[in-house]
Structure formats: C-alpha cells, structure tokens
Amino acid sequence: MKILKKIQTLLGVATLVLLAVGLWFVYNAPEDFQQGGAVRILYIHVPSAKMALLSYLFLTVASALYLWKRSETADILAEAATSVGAAFTAITLASGSIWGKPMWGTWWAWDARLTSMLVLLILFKGLMVLRNSMDDPVKGARATAILAIIGAVDLPIIHYSVVWWRTLHQPPSMAASGNAGVHISGPLLPPLLILSGAFMLMGLYMVTVKARQIEARRRLDALESARMHPDE
Numbered sequence: 001m002k003i004l005k006k007i008q009t010l011l012g013v014a015t016l017v018l019l020a021v022g023l024w025f026v027y028n029a030p031e032d033f034q035q036g037g038a039v040r041i042l043y044i045h046v047p048s049a050k051m052a053l054l055s056y057l058f059l060t061v062a063s064a065l066y067l068w069k070r071s072e073t074a075d076i077l078a079e080a081a082t083s084v085g086a087a088f089t090a091i092t093l094a095s096g097s098i099w100g101k102p103m104w105g106t107w108w109a110w111d112a113r114l115t116s117m118l119v120l121l122i123l124f125k126g127l128m129v130l131r132n133s134m135d136d137p138v139k140g141a142r143a144t145a146i147l148a149i150i151g152a153v154d155l156p157i158i159h160y161s162v163v164w165w166r167t168l169h170q171p172p173s174m175a176a177s178g179n180a181g182v183h184i185s186g187p188l189l190p191p192l193l194i195l196s197g198a199f200m201l202m203g204l205y206m207v208t209v210k211a212r213q214i215e216a217r218r219r220l221d222a223l224e225s226a227r228m229h230p231d232e
Contacts, residue, residue, distance in 0.1 A: 005212070011205035018198035025191035043191050045095040047199035048088045049117070053155060055085030055203060056120060059127075060152045063145035075141045076218070078148065079131065080210035084203055086124035092117055112161040116154060123151040137218075 026043050062078035065071055096114060097107045108114070127144045134140030 008205060008208040008212070011201055011208060015198055015201040015205050018194060018201060022191055022194035022198050025194055029188055029191050039188065041095055041099040043195050045092060045099055046192060047196040048091040048095060050196055051199045051203040052085055052088040052092050052117070052120060053158065054200065055081050055088060055207075056124070056148075056152065056155060058207070059085060059148050060155075063148040066141060066145050067149075072218075075145070076211050076214050077207065078141075078145065079214050080207045082124055082127050082131075082144075082148075083210055084206045086121060086128065087206075088199075088203060089117060089121040089124060093121060113158065116158040116161050119154050120158065123148075123154060127151075 022043070026040055029040070031039065059078050059081040062074045062081060066074040066078060093114070096117075100109065101107050127148055130147060131140045131144045134143060
C-alpha cells in the first residue's frame with residue numbers, strides 16, 4: 001500500500017488543477033436559454049452522479065476480487081469506496097433537489113432516476129452498517145462483498161431509468177447527438193467535461209486517502225489485539 005502515497009499526491013495535484021480550470025470555465029459559461037443560471041448546478045450534480053456510479057462499480061469489482069482471492073487489499077479498497085461513494089451519492093441527491101426546485105417547483109419527486117439514486121445511497125449506508133455490525137472482520141468483509149455484488153443490479157436501473165420510464169428527470173446531459181432529448185452542448189459543455197474529469201480524480205484521491213486510513217486502523221487493531229492476548 002506504500003505506492004498509494006505517491007498515487008495520492010499525483011491525484012491531489014491533478015484534481016486541484018482540473019477543479020481550478022473547470023471552475024474558471026463555469027464562471028465564464030453563459031446561462032442556458034431554458035434553465036438560466038440554474039444550469040450551473042448541473043456542473044456539480046452530473047459529475048457527482050457519475051462518480052457515485054463509478055464508486056459502486058469499483059466497489060463491486062473489489063468485492064468480487066476479495067471473494068475470489070481473499071485479498072485484504074481488495075477489501076480495504078472496497079471499504080474505502082463505500083464511504084466515498086456514499087458521499088458523492090448524497091451530494092448528487094442534494095444538488096438534484098436544489099436544481100429541481102426552480103425546474104420542477106418541488107424539492108423532491110418520486111422520479112425513477114431520483115428514487116433509484118436514493119436506493120444507491122441506502123445500499124452504501126447499509127454496507128457500512130453491515131460491516132460495522134460484525135464482530136468478526138472476515139465475516140463482515142464476506143457479507144458486505146456479497147451484498148455489494150447483489151446491489152449492483154441498481155446500476156443499470158439508474159443509468160436507463162430515464163429511457164425505460166416516463167420521468168421528470170431530463171435525459172443524459174452528455175449523450176450521443178442522435179439521441180432524443182435536450183443535451184448540454186456548445187460553450188456549456190466544456191465545463192461539464194472538465195469537472196467530470198476533476199470529480200473522477202477527486203474520487204480516486206479520496207479512495208486512496210480512505211484506504212490508507214483503513215489500513216492504518218487495521219494495523220492498530222491487530223497490534224492492540226496482540227497486546228491484549230499475547231498467548232494467542
């Protein structure tokens with residue numbers, strides 16, 4: 001895990017640079033002809049939503065790797081991705097509600113996309129609670145890995161919810177030009193692309209920071225256990 005320190009530094013610098021550039025583009029971007037200045041909320045909402053989904057995908061892969069190889073590193077990364085993913089999902093729901101108030105006239109609607117994202121937050125929090133409720137770390141790691149893989153069924157539901165059902169939520173903001181619906185384009189698109197990249201790097205940075213914290217905590221727990229039970 002020592003390599004994580006070097007990766008963490010590089011990710012931190014790259015994140016700060018992209019965030020600065022992205023925010024400059026946001027500041028100079030024009031207002032949308034339909035949404036006005038409220039469109040700027042999407043520069044936080046869309047990247048955080050993408051990072052929330054990527055976090056769960058990363059969690060699923062790490063969980064599968066743990067069940068296959070019994071790799072502690074994979075379990076540490078899975079635990080780290082759970083916390084980071086929960087944070088980005090919460091930001092997605094909060095920013096979506098702020099955007100929804102001027103657009104829909106309400107802070108919340110039981111829309112297919114919103115509801116499936118809420119389920120994702122519940123999954124993240126449920127995984128955290130399940131792991132912490134287990135006295136045996138190995139059983140906790142196995143149980144959370146299995147639940148994480150099962151919960152991955154929510155990812156395609158979130159992605160295709162605006163296609164499968166009639167929904168208040170707008171179509172994907174960055175979609176192929178041939179798809180129906182209104183998408184962000186022109187001078188409004190560069191800030192979204194740059195901040196999406198910045199949020200992805202930020203998410204990876206946060207995972208490395210959390211992973212190193214988890215590794216240190218587990219080492220301390222192991223040392224404390226050895227001190228308390230020297231004969232075992």
